[in-house]
Amino acid sequence: MDEQYTIYIPKITSATILPNPIGINTSFLITVSVEDQAVVVGAAYFQSGEVYRGVNMAIQTVRAQVNGTWHTLTYNDGTQRWEATITAPGATSFNQPNGYYNVTVEATNTAGTQATADGSTIDGLQLVVKETVAPVIT
Numbered sequence: 001m002d003e004q005y006t007i008y009i010p011k012i013t014s015a016t017i018l019p020n021p022i023g024i025n026t027s028f029l030i031t032v033s034v035e036d037q038a039v040v041v042g043a044a045y046f047q048s049g050e051v052y053r054g055v056n057m058a059i060q061t062v063r064a065q066v067n068g069t070w071h072t073l074t075y076n077d078g079t080q081r082w083e084a085t086i087t088a089p090g091a092t093s094f095n096q097p098n099g100y101y102n103v104t105v106e107a108t109n110t111a112g113t114q115a116t117a118d119g120s121t122i123d124g125l126q127l128v129v130k131e132t133v134a135p136v137i138t
Helices: none
Strands: 004-018 027-042 059-066 069-072 074-076 081-087 104-109 114-117
Touching: 004 104, 004 114, 027 059, 027 104, 059 081, 069 081
Parallel strands: none
Antiparallel strands: 004 027, 027 081, 059 069, 059 104, 074 081, 104 114
């Protein structure tokens, strides 16, 4: 029987953006839940060097990309979530694919193993930005 090993990889389990929708250039709060998920692998994969050999790894960094700019999130002990206050883009999301900015979240543990999620995998990462002043038609 092949020897089994437990490794740990980050898993982004949920995310929210509040308020959403939001106005142009308005601050919003993004909160992200991340856990280090235990995965059992065979000896060949474990010994290949592609995974970290060791104990449960702590999540080290979580960042969010909004409209091409990366923002570092901070861990909140009270909520046990990663969060940051970010300013919405200066343009409406009306012309974006599917009508929203696709926010990407990346989590990295102390072993350097990464996980990513975005609006296609977690609905809470779909940022809708609306105009705050109605356009003038001339």
